[in-house]
Amino acid sequence: RKEVEQDPGPFNVPEGATVAFNCTYSNSASQSFFWYRQDCRKEPKLLMSVYSSGNEDGRFTAQLNRASQYISLLIRDSKLSDSATYLCVVNPNYGGATNKLIFGTGTLLAVQP
Amino acid sequence: DAGITQSPRHKVTETGTPVTLRCHQTENHRYMYWYRQDPGHGLRLIHYSYGVKDTDKGEVSDGYSVSRSKTEDFLLTLESATSSQTSVYFCAISSGGRGWVYFGPGTRLTVT
Numbered sequence: 001r002k003e004v005e006q007d008p009g010p011f012n013v014p015e016g017a018t019v020a021f022n023c024t025y026s027n028s029a030s031q032s033f034f035w036y037r038q039d040c041r042k043e044p045k046l047l048m049s050v051y052s053s054g055n056e057d058g059r060f061t062a063q064l065n066r067a068s069q070y071i072s073l074l075i076r077d078s079k080l081s082d083s084a085t086y087l088c089v090v091n092p093n094y095g096g097a098t099n100k101l102i103f104g105t106g107t108l109l110a111v112q113p
Numbered sequence: 114d115a116g117i118t119q120s121p122r123h124k125v126t127e128t129g130t131p132v133t134l135r136c137h138q139t140e141n142h143r144y145m146y147w148y149r150q151d152p153g154h155g156l157r158l159i160h161y162s163y164g165v166k167d168t169d170k171g172e173v174s175d176g177y178s179v180s181r182s183k184t185e186d187f188l189l190t191l192e193s194a195t196s197s198q199t200s201v202y203f204c205a206i207s208s209g210g211r212g213w214v215y216f217g218p219g220t221r222l223t224v225t
Contacts, residue, residue, distance in 0.1 A: 101158075
């Protein structure tokens with residue numbers, strides 16, 4: 001079983017739609033969680049951290065469910081510019097401070113005009 | 114954007130030749146990482162460094178070595194390149210703790 005699992009998609013949605021991605025992780029001791037965005041042939045870029053209380057940044061909302069070991073990302077009012085691959089990322093080593101991140105394989109989002 | 118550069122950005126080499134990829138940062142971050150990205154596997158950690166001359170292996174370290182003689186530079190060496198090392202290589206940096214991890218622009222390596 002992979003340490004971090006995501007539905008690879010693609011998710012094809014029209015502009016203005018709301019779309020949600022889920023991700024599950026296997027290490028229950030994992031401490032910190034992130035969503036990264038990666039455009040085609042570019043480097044991954046941090047989108048947002050994920051906290052148990054949930055956090056929101058504009059049209060993006062991230063949520064962590066520790067009991068079920070899953071992380072979610074909700075995108076409201078999708079824009080064409082949201083088209084990208086979204087990577088679910090887990091840091092099992094917080095406290096050790098080395099930030100050896102574990103990446104999911106990514107979910108591809110294609111927003112259609 | 115975080116100050117991370119990678120060189121070269123593209124390289125084609127032949128099987129059996131040595132290859133060195135360079136990562137340079139201007140952020141003075143303690144931690145540096147080398148990842149490779151392949152279809153179906155996502156990003157996988159090759160080696161990382163937690164200080165000058167301090168390095169450790171990651172998930173897929175076989176066939177790779179690293180060196181860090183200065184805070185700002187982290188080198189990845191393929192001693193004898195193989196076709197299975199054809200990949201996109203990303204360098205990353207972090208200040209540690211809850212510090213976020215930032216990636217360089219990547220190096221596309223093709224081993225023929």
